[in-house]
Amino acid sequence: MSIRLTDIAKHYGRAGRALEPVSLEIAEGELVGLLGPSGSGKTTLLRIIAGLEAPDRAPAGRILFGDRDVTDVHVRDRRIGFVFQHYALFRHMTVFDNVAFGLTVLPRRERPSSGEIRARVHRLLEMVQLEHFASRYPAQLSGGQQQRVSLARALALRPDVLLLDEPFGALDAKVRQELRRWLRQLHDELGFTSLFVTHDQEEALEVSDRVAVMSHGRIEQIDTPDALYRTPANRFVFEFLGDVNHLEGEVRNGVLTCGEAHLAVALPDGPEELLLRPHEVRLAQAPTPEARLPVTVTAISPVGAEVRVEIAADWLVEPWLATLRHADYERLELRRGQRLFVIPRRWHRFSADATQQRQPAAA
Amino acid sequence: MQRVGDSPAVRRLLVAAAVLLAALFLLLPLVAIFAQAFSQGVGVFWANVSDNYTLAAIGLTLFIAAMTIPVCLVFGVALAWLVTRFQFPGRRLLQTLIDIPFAVSPVVAGLVYLLLYGRNGWVGGWLDAQDIQLMFAWPGILMVTVFVTSPFVARELIPLMQAQGSREEEAAVTLGAPGWTIFRRVTLPNIRWALLYGVILTNARAVGEFGAVSVVSGAIRGETMTLPLHLEQLYQDYNAVGAFSSAALLALIALFTLAAKAGLEWRIARQEVSP
């Protein structure tokens, strides 16, 4: 079922706006991530869609599930599944009773027979791979297991819309990775419409069909992960989606100068700030005619698929981060304290109003 | 945010029911005490309060409370320090034992003291031979009052000192502070409000204890009658206004206790947030 929001806003007392009027459309069967720093309004938006918070009356926003206007429908009648960050399992009930809860509180007319409930709960537990834990209490399960129970519980009523509030936020790194792949699989198998909140860009980009990046109660951009990363709409999105190196200087006659560093750029005269992703920073033994950016290696971390190298220089306000392939790392024979030159592969620049972007390829 | 039972109808119904019941059940008796005490005017109330026997009862009651508080204070602080700052076998048992006075009926408490220290008891018999009488005299009243009030200070301090942990005191030790200085300069400022609240509770109970005291007092007018015993006597003598005049004095102490509690809880809460 599709979700359509128009002009949904929220403010809390005099504390200010938690959500500027937001409009958003999610297609049936889509998995959308709401990504943003804390305080960006992503959880508020999710809770409004769930019906756990009421949106402001003015502007009179609407929430539609398919053709059904649910703006004034109570949370218990919205037919959503909601997964909480801290699982919110009923600790006095067994795993089985937790998952069965939604079915057992249906009005008697709609309630399945107890035999059918049992069958359905066992199918759900099988799906979340917890069929042997039916008679355990939540306190006897690990965090990852509890979150799977919580998911099974939310899915028991076959909701059209599944909402997840930082579902993996309380779990450790390895379990999160497993669980998010597994969530993606489950989503593809069952085909419900999902919206999930996260502050972890990697998680959002890996799992979602589309990601909405939020800040200060606004959706800054909503796009596929690929488009988001390649063509960020503004500087906030660019900076939020990954590590960024800053180069500030003065452009004169097509050359940007910053202390002893120079870089040829096709830009008009005046102060300039260029942004580079770590993988766009190439390290070399010698400068090129276009770029003379001398740096010193301050730290090397060869763990993982690529080598992370921290570099510093007098002309840099903050140290830079460069990521290298292991082959390049070995070829350069990098060590701490070594003096090298940076050759930018490409750089990004956002104009003063922070909405436009130009992206010339350089050197 | 929505929670269960937040719909206006449910909320209004439950609040109304709670307020109505509390007003009838708790507030009305409080009002009635003062209404009865002043039912024949301030003059009669004053005459009742300044009656010699009443004054003697007030004096004894205040004396007992004044003696009880330091004893309970020393015990409460020592016990709280012991069970929250040290690990030793029997620690849990000790914590359970101090709750005995809460579980024991006050009449039973009075009785066991009477049995031990009365003329027929093994300690009392010996004391009697030395011409020392504890029961049916103020020392007996003091002893049972200490018994029934002994848990209050410790009960207030233990949870707080447990929550605060001993890191600050350990820091003081590493800085070379001697024992009493640690207690006075580090521990005491952290627990002073809880300590004060414990004292106020001790005072309220010491002033108002009835069952245990009535067993050991001997009810000698002007000598071993505390204020609660005195008002009982007046009430049995059909002097309702006199009884309620004394009751009003005790109710004032109760009201002071409630106000102090509200104030101190606020301070303790504030302290826990920003230690």
Add this chain to the structure above:
Amino acid sequence: MSALAFALPRRRRVLPGFGLSLGISLTFVSLVLLLPMTGLVGQLKGLSLAEYWAIVSDGRVVASYTVTIGAAAVAALANAAFGLLLAWVLVRYDFPGKRLLDALMDLPFALPTAVAGITLATLYAGNGWIGRLLEPLGLEVAYTWVGIALAMAFTSIPFVVRTVQPVLEDLPPEVDEAAMTLGASDATAFRRVILPYLWPALVTGTGLAFVRSLGEFGAIIFIAGNAPFETEITALMIFVKLQEYDYAGASAIASVVLAVSLALLLAINVWHGHFIKRLHGGRG
């Protein structure tokens, strides 16, 4: 206990004052709390088993057990409902006068029991403010067991409120929200989700209220009427025996009261501990 503490190898303790605080605590506990209990034992040793049995199973005494336990049970159950309501209202809602209502909850603990006793007796007597309204309806409270239950309920209501209140405060909002997103109505969510969370605290608070009611004396004797076989409570029976200088009889009855109170207190502690363990993860 003390022997054990001293038998430990002398390990250096970081903080000072172990010896002093242990000394004060043990002296106090032994002299004030434990030693007097020996008086009771001493007195009971003078009785043969048959004599003991005759005293504690005497008709008038047994009638007092029935009155005390019956009234205490009614008072405790009424307090469970009333206390739950008050705790709920104080935690969940904001309304004018809330802080006053909260402060009022402690009145029964702060008010001397004798004061509560004469006040309740006066209010509910036939010519009292409330008694006058109830009399035409044929409801007699003062000098009946209803009055006893009322006085017990008055003195023990804070136990329930103050035990349930903090647990309700700690109940995370997600529990409500989870129940609602799963379609539960207010009534269902309360009964199936919230009440089970409060259950240990509610049972503990009610149990404590019951124990307190069993031993209550000052608040009851004024309103009870104290008619033998009808409205005599057990604490009064002890008192009556004492006034007759029947120390043995008083001790025998007191031993029953004491045993029941301590056993109940122990049972509440054990049950509570067991329940809490299941909810907070003991595997098995």
